[in-house]
Amino acid sequence: VSQKQVKSRGGVPSKATAFRLSQYLRVLSSEADATGRMPSSTLAKAVGVSDAQVRRDLAAVGQPGLRGVGYDVEHLTQAIRQTLVIHRPWRAVLVGTGNLARALLKYRGFQKQGFEIVGLFDVDANIVGQCIDAMIVMNVETLPSRVKSLRAELGVITVPAEAAQDVAARLVAAGVRGILNFAPTMVRTPANVSVVSVDLSIQFEQLAFQVGQVHDQQHKQTD
Amino acid sequence: VSQKQVKSRGGVPSKATAFRLSQYLRVLSSEADATGRMPSSTLAKAVGVSDAQVRRDLAAVGQPGLRGVGYDVEHLTQAIRQTLVIHRPWRAVLVGTGNLARALLKYRGFQKQGFEIVGLFDVDANIVGQCIDAMIVMNVETLPSRVKSLRAELGVITVPAEAAQDVAARLVAAGVRGILNFAPTMVRTPANVSVVSVDLSIQFEQLAFQVGQVHDQQHKQTD
Numbered sequence: 491v492s493q494k495q496v497k498s499r500g501g502v503p504s505k506a507t508a509f510r511l512s513q514y515l516r517v518l519s520s521e522a523d524a525t526g527r528m529p530s531s532t533l534a535k536a537v538g539v540s541d542a543q544v545r546r547d548l549a550a551v552g553q554p555g556l557r558g559v560g561y562d563v564e565h566l567t568q569a570i571r572q573t574l575v576i577h578r579p580w581r582a583v584l585v586g587t588g589n590l591a592r593a594l595l596k597y598r599g600f601q602k603q604g605f606e607i608v609g610l611f612d613v614d615a616n617i618v619g620q621c622i623d624a625m626i627v628m629n630v631e632t633l634p635s636r637v638k639s640l641r642a643e644l645g646v647i648t649v650p651a652e653a654a655q656d657v658a659a660r661l662v663a664a665g666v667r668g669i670l671n672f673a674p675t676m677v678r679t680p681a682n683v684s685v686v687s688v689d690l691s692i693q694f695e696q697l698a699f700q701v702g703q704v705h706d707q708q709h710k711q712t713d
Numbered sequence: 714v715s716q717k718q719v720k721s722r723g724g725v726p727s728k729a730t731a732f733r734l735s736q737y738l739r740v741l742s743s744e745a746d747a748t749g750r751m752p753s754s755t756l757a758k759a760v761g762v763s764d765a766q767v768r769r770d771l772a773a774v775g776q777p778g779l780r781g782v783g784y785d786v787e788h789l790t791q792a793i794r795q796t797l798v799i800h801r802p803w804r805a806v807l808v809g810t811g812n813l814a815r816a817l818l819k820y821r822g823f824q825k826q827g828f829e830i831v832g833l834f835d836v837d838a839n840i841v842g843q844c845i846d847a848m849i850v851m852n853v854e855t856l857p858s859r860v861k862s863l864r865a866e867l868g869v870i871t872v873p874a875e876a877a878q879d880v881a882a883r884l885v886a887a888g889v890r891g892i893l894n895f896a897p898t899m900v901r902t903p904a905n906v907s908v909v910s911v912d913l914s915i916q917f918e919q920l921a922f923q924v925g926q927v928h929d930q931q932h933k934q935t936d
Contacts, residue, residue: 505761508922510729512915520899538728574918575925589816594913596812597897603914605921644920668924670916674820676743684923686916690817691826692735693893693911695797697867698828699731700907701891702798 503573507547511570513537514547518567527560576604581641583609583666585657586648587617587627590672594648595623608640613653630660637664644668651675658685726796730770734793736760737770741790750783799827804864806832806889808880809871810840810850813895817871818846831863836876853883860887867891874898881908 503511517536522528530544537544548555548566551573555561571577584591584607594600595607610625611633612618618629628636636642645661647654647669654673661669661683668684671677679685726734740759741751753767760767771778771789774796778784794800807814807830817823818830833848834856835841841852851859859865868884870877870892877896884892884906891907894900902908 502926504763505919505923506729506733506766508919509915512918515918516912516915540727543729574922576918576921580917580921589812589819593811593813593816597913600914600917603917605914605917643924667927668920670920682927684920684927686920686923688913688916689739690820690911691823691828692732692739693909694803694823694826694828695735695738695799696728696731697891697893697907697909698799698803699797700728700909701866703725704890704905704907 503547503550507550508574510537510539510543510547511551511574514544515567515570515574518563518570522563525560526563528563528566529560530555533561579604579606580644581606581608582644582646582670583607583611583633583637583640583642583661584646584648585611585630585633585661587612587614587620587622588648591648592622594646595625605644607646608642609636611636613649630657633660633664637661637666642666644670646670646672647677648672726770726773730773731797733760733762733766733770734774734797737767738790738793738797741786741793745786748783749786751786751789752783753778756784802827802829803867804829804831805867805869805893806830806834806856806860806863806865806884807869807871808834808853808856808884810835810837810843810845811871814871815845817869818848828867830869831865832859834859836872853880856883856887860884860889865889867893869893869895870900871895 514533514537517533518528521532521536530541534541534544545555548561551569553561553566553569582605584594587610600607610622610627611630612627613630618627620627643666645666647657649657651673654671654675654677658669658677658679662679666683669677669679671685671687676687677685737756737760740756744755744759745751753764757764757767768778771784774792776784776789776792805828807817810833823830833845833850834853835850836853841850843850866889868889870880872880874896877894877898877900881892881900881902885902889906892900892902894908894910899910900908
């Protein structure tokens with residue numbers, strides 16, 4: 491059963507597996523040491539899953555691993571990047587120029603990972619034409635021609651919730667293949683345009699859960 | 714084996730299960746209909762895991778479900794909120810007042826979920842004393858007394874990477890029990906203070922992966 495789950499859709503990892511692969515990548519880059527190898531237990535502990543889960547996930551990307559030797563950090567990193575399709579760069583346009591958009595533009599992590607923001611758009615005529623982070627803000631009406639000329643494949647939505655669906659439709663019409671949605675609402679797209687919604691409440695919930703666990707454990711120890 | 718994974722630490726869900734529980738909550742609130750019931754298949758499809766995984770996860774929070782009848786949306790929502798320890802409010806202080814902090818303050822989703830930002834702090838003497846979103850920015854030096862008087866249990870870090878570890882240490886010394894870290898770096902805390910790091914690159918990677926899958930499928934269909 492577990493094998494089926496990991497390898498659903500004939501060898502393609504599930505979304506849940508893909509998420510863990512991203513988490514493993516972080517551990518591989520932050521906890522690699524001079525040996526150039528990392529045991530499954532290090533990955534398991536850092537991500538909070540079982541050793542067996544790590545080995546299943548990594549077998550699914552063609553890295554069976556050798557018991558007692560650990561994974562080759564460089565090979566494993568490359569294999570995961572290939573599976574996640576981040577072994578090549580992605581160009582994205584950003585719609586919305588509020589605080590979150592400005593925070594994203596300053597966030598150097600994206601660029602390092604191969605995600606480049608190549609165009610900045612807004613609906614507000616007062617903001618169009620302004621310069622933010624060395625980019626001129628363009629009118630959202632010009633998305634169709636700009637997406638093509640900028641060779642952007644992804645769109646990032648940072649507009650308020652009530653404008654998000656309209657912007658998503660404009661991005662789809664302009665030909666993007668995927669949307670990263672930061673608006674606190676669901677947006678719908680045709681099946682051939684993927685959407686990943688970033689819901690920051692989930693992170694807060696995970697923190698509440700973990701703090702709750704620590705508290706429970708301390709009570710058990712002192713009771 | 715799967716049962717062990719879900720129920721590791723004697724009935725407490727793993728971090729990976731807790732993350733899926735958060736995702737199920739989103740689906741329960743966005744896709745509930747007039748029947749007040751939801752089949753495991755709806756949850757499975759929306760989150761991208763198998764039906765069996767959904768049933769195992771929900772059995773672990775005491776909701777076995779009835780085949781063919783679906784889950785009671787309200788009961789299940791309450792059970793998950795209790796497991797994630799979000800059935801009661803959490804008070805948090807925010808350190809850093811840049812674009813990301815301002816975006817978080819405007820983001821109404823948190824308040825609705827029971828996470829309240831009750832204090833705003835900065836290291837910059839030029840910003841301390843300013844009013845942002847109806848709150849006076851306080852000096853980070855005053856964290857120990859303020860965290861107590863504000864009855865804050867959580868800290869949110871939105872300072873640049875190079876300042877993050879220092880701020881984390883100050884929050885720990887001030888007595889917070891958990892930290893939500895938006896700085897693009899790892900911060901270390903004692904074992905009794907949980908840290909959840911928000912790495913927005915992971916979301917971008919998940920989008921690249923999903924777009925890559927759509928592309929592959931289309932090629933297979935047309936080849």
